[in-house]
Amino acid sequence: MCGIVGLFSKSENIESHLGSYLSQMLIEMTERGPDSAGIAVYRNPTDKNHTKLTVLSPEDNYNWKKVSNDLSQHYDGLVNFEIRGNQATYIVPGTEEGITAWLYANHPDLKLISSGSSIEIYKAMGLPTRVIEKFNIQELTGTHALGHTRMATESAVTTHHSHPFSTGEDLCLVHNGSLSNHNRLRRILRKKGIIFHTDNDSEVAAGYIASRLQQGDDLDEALAASIHDLDGFYTFAVGTKDGFAVMRDPIACKPAVIAETDDWVAMASEYRALAVLPGAKNAHCWEPAPAKIYSWKH
Amino acid sequence: MIEFDLDQSDVRELNAALHNSDIAKNQSKWKVRNTKGRHAIAVGIDETLEMLIDGHVGYYCAGMNKHANITVNGHCGPGVAENMMSGTVRIKGNASQYAGATAHGGLLVIEGDASSRCGISMKGVDIVVKGNVGHMSAFMAQKGCLVVCGDAGDALGDSLYEARLYVRGKVASLGADCIEKPMKLEHKAELKELLKQANLSDINVDEFHRYGSARTLYNFNIDNVGAY
Structure with missing residues (x-):
């Protein structure tokens, strides 16, 4: 399974409470993944x-x-x-x-x-509450953040195998799903100089996007290319220095929901993680379409 | 009126009360508040009652419904009204994947859009979607009607059995063995009745196209014998 969340601030209030809101969102996703949890936060450039x-x-x-x-x-x-x-x-x-x-x-x-x-990543084994307390995530301010709680299906349960994965400057990715061609892609990407630390499939997705960005793609172009090159099931949330993007594979069986108000844009595996945000009840709320890229930039 | 606030009591208490015939038989009106995307709300009802769910709901809301009229004043997560037997489920917002999956009977109305696999393997339910439906809708649908007042995504009606599909807008593509069929008077009458039940009588039945099974996947094709 796995649960993913992302929060992109459009107001002072969200920025100054980013860690607190993201923590509440991630805790709501606890049942989707008990193995490990992690967050990436973009703050204090x-x-x-x-x-x-x-x-x-x-x-x-x-x-x-x-x-x-x-x-x-x-x-x-x-x-x-x-x-x-x-x-x-x-x-x-x-x-x-x-x-x-x-x-x-x-x-x-x-x-x-x-x-x-501006990126900082914090991750550890255990439930979201434990990880959030361990790193005191609630007190963090920032412009945008992603979170992940993992139910491992494909590689070992260790801190290093936990999300978010970062394989490039200010880039990170969280993933719900599984990739089937990650071994071949990892070999190709290693030849291009991308460094991988684990045998995890999601790290390959992060490496793929990092490689495309290095070649001059912008985030939307890199994600569009990944639809052709990554084989498997996925809902991705990707963070860059000033941006945030969400994309699902063309079959789109891994869940995702996006909501937006004047103060924030947020994504999550399920609506209940969004319900903790201020004004969620009246937010514009929709399910991202398959193979379509949704992105926001500061 | 019996009211449940899910910030005060949990979904298990709500569903246990609905399954307790001593309570459910004597309460014809129910209301649920503070749903906040929780899962399995109002599942397995087997009584004639009116249920208003005020807010967005998570997975499997109103699953296996029998007899009850359930309204969700919000959006739904995956699998709303899956395996419904009878009654009516009305969603005021959008529905996520596989709405009405494998449902045997009753009426499911979605006033917004439904996403992928709406009506997958439906077995007799009628589903009316005021907006659009996503890809692979009515996959292996066996019986009942899927009415789409907007557009349908890719592979509509793939491997369809005897369900009837009515689409008013564009169909991105038809699935294997799904073909367009003529709209006869009996189909217009059926569609008119379904739109009426869905409170959508103002929509003109002449704007719809009908799709159904070409029935070429039903039997073993002797030309393929050499492959075994």
């Missing part, structure tokens, strides 16, 4: 020539200060960081290039799970 990195440690109480010092040396500049649960977000004076290799060489127990100017 970095200054020019800086990059935000979200890093995951296998244990709580990691020596994040040491990593910060090492990163400062590596980049030869000031590095700020913020700790949430067993993850930390670093703002580094430079690009993400080479940082995965650097982490592997200097802190092999850490994994980079997102990079960009």
Whole structure:
């Protein structure tokens, strides 16, 4: 099954309570996936020539200060960081290039799970309530966010196999469904330089879209191409630095509903996740058509 | 009037009361509030009663309905009125996938749009959709009528049996073994009656086309014997 949610703010109120609203939405989807949960939030964009990195440690109480010092040396500049649960977000004076290799060489127990100017990803095993509490998601502000609660069908239940998946700058994807040609696509995409961390099918979808964006597609074009190249069942919600998109496969048996008011646009696997939002009762509410791309941009 | 507020009591309590004939027999009017997309609301009713569900509902609302007249003042999730036996289910908003799936009887009215697979494997229910229906509607439909006042999506009536399909707007494509058939007087009369029951008498039956089974998939084709 799996449950997915997305919230795109069009007002101050939603922006300042983004984490709280997204948490309520994700908790409503708990029964659709008890294995792991995760969120991606777009907030506090970095200054020019800086990059935000979200890093995951296998244990709580990691020596994040040491990593910060090492990163400062590596980049030869000031590095700020913020700790949430067993993850930390670093703002580094430079690009993400080479940082995965650097982490592997200097802190092999850490994994980079997102990079960009505003994206942060938090994910862990367990129910949405546990994950939300662990990372204190409710207090987060931001412009848009995606969430996922997983019922694994296709690959292992670990934090690394949890959604959202990010395989490009400020890009992330959550997925309800399953892909059947992901092994072949992964091989092709690896040759093009996309780095994959797991054998998960949804990570391949994220990698596919990242690859298309690198080639110069915009998000809508990348999604349109995926209809031809990805074989399987899917409802995707995709986030970029300033945008948010939803798409279902041409058969469209995986559920999705979208609602919009003057203050927000939101998507979810089921309406009950949207019902927690202010003004949901009178929102314009519809089921996304098969193979049609719905996107919003700030 | 018996009223359930689903913020105060859960769906199990509502359905248990509806299945308790001592309560359901003596209460002809029911109202449900604060539905908020919850699943399986008013499922398995077997009494003649009036039910108003005020709000959007989740999966399988009004499933297996027998005798009751149920109105949903909102949108529906997947599988509304699936396997309905009799009575009427009226949706004021849109319905998600497979509305009226496998339903044996009664009338399902959707005042908005229905999405994919509306009336899949229907076995005698009549379904009237004021708006459009999505792809694969009336797939393997066996009996009853599907009336679409708007447009129909791809593969309408694929592998159809004896259900009759009436579409007023455009059909994106017909499924395997589904063909257009002439609108005879008996069909216009049947359609007129269904539109009347759906409170849509102002719609002109002359604007509809009829589709049905070509019946070429019914029997084993001897030309294929070499394939086995």
